[in-house]
Amino acid sequence: MNERTAMARQQTGPDFIEALARGLDVIKAFEAGRPVMSLTDVATATGLARPTARRILLTLHELGYARPEHGGYALTPRVLELGVAYVRSMSLWEVARPHMERLVERTGESSSIAQLDGSDIVYVARVAVPKIVTLAVGIGTRFPALQTSLGKVLLAGLPPAEVERVLAEPSRSGVTPRWRPGPEERDAVLREVRARGWAITDQELALGIRSVAAPLRDGDGRVVAALNVNAHAAETAVEKLADEHLPLLLQTAGAISADWARHQSVPQVTMGTAS
Secondary structure, three states, X not given: OOHXXXXXXXXXOOOOOXXXXXXXXXXXXXXXXXXXXXXXXXXXXXXXXXHHHHHHHHHHHHHXXXXXXXXXXXXXXXXXXXXXXXXXXXXXXXXXXXXHHHHHHHHOOEEEEEEEEOOEEEEEEXXXXXXXXXXXXXXXXEEEHHHOHHHHHXXXXXXXHHHHHHHOOOOOOOOOOOOOOOHHXXXXXXXXXXXXXXXXXXXXXXXXXXXXXXXXXXXOXXXXXXXXXXXXXXXXXXXXXXHHHHHHHHHHHHHHHHHHHHHXXXXXXXXXXXX
């Protein structure tokens, strides 16, 4: 268990279920570049005793979330159900999908929606076109927020004090970004994004990746997610992103935000069991 997790555990209440937390720790131990982990690897990464780690892995195996592989364990695609449950519970994907599909058709580029998780962004929806990119992206992929257009938009939607708190958390993406600004440069960039209402990045995360993003808002005007258009630098100039794709992106973000606000305003009726 790392130091940050240990500190968080000290602040838990009387109803905290330690066994559930340990199970989630084991799942999260399988990071990028570690698809198969031995029992010792898992125990070391989580700080758990080997017998405890073994019981959790066997339980995950019984439930279909892990499988034995090459003398260790690997997660199964069933783990994706945990993340998909979150996306479905929000209904944001159902609201955004037709708009994103039209945006992708009009731009010829992929489009994604992301939300903040600590100092990272996490992709919660995506409509892709088949192109070779530097970094693979899918639902659940996380990147450092500050070096992405999606992250800049999301950070700009926070109060300055909250930005400091969020960026103080270490990234869990496993990605080392190319652009690493100091506080003054960072704050100046976020002020500009906040003022104009959108963000653009040019290979700040990794070579070959350019993108432009805009906020998605709820009925109260709060930024709840961000929408982007991303392109390969060898194919799409920054000027094309700003001059051609940005107007379409802003139009799409506005339409999704309006539909999302309407969706939230409609009472959600749950059919109960007849007595």
